[in-house]
Amino acid sequence: MKRQFPVKTMEDLEKLGHRMKWQWFERLVGWVFGQNDFNVSIGIVKKNSRFKRQYDVIAEGPRHVFAVDCKRWSGNRYKASQVRKAADRQIERSLFLRKDTDKVIIPLIVTLMKEDVTVHSGVPVVPVEMLNAFLNSWEERVDEIRRI
Secondary structure (H helix, E strand, O other), rough: OOOOOOOOHHHHHHHHHHHOOHHHHHHHHHHHHOOOOOOOEEEEEEEEEEEEEEEEEEEEOOOEEEEEEEEEEOOOOOHHHHHHHHHHHHHHHHHHHHHHHEEEEEEEEOOOOOOOOOEEEOOOEEHHHHHHHHHHHHHHHHHHHHOO
16 A cells, blocks of 8 residues: 555644654655656765765756755744754755765755745755745756855
């Protein structure tokens, strides 16, 4: 039997997000990328001689690689400053990933619910409900999105 996400409303999504394990949220995000013809890797650790970095989702398209940090934050639980810190950390992880590909890397944060911050330092902060729309239109906003 095929499992489905029982989501019909934003309230359903928030309830499901609080009940699901973080790994399932990462899989949901990876699934959305897969539906948009990206090659998806989930929970990947990259190392060099001195450091290692973990990536929730790496989604590789023909010309771009999205380095995705999945956050199950819900309405007003976190302040904008924490979203900005997460974006700064995602830039650093994306720079670390740079050595592994010739493609352009785009750092991205996907959240469970909509946050007050939508872009910080060029890193989009996208609620999962809008991820598909973002993937189909991000190139229209390419000037405000960081590319590494």
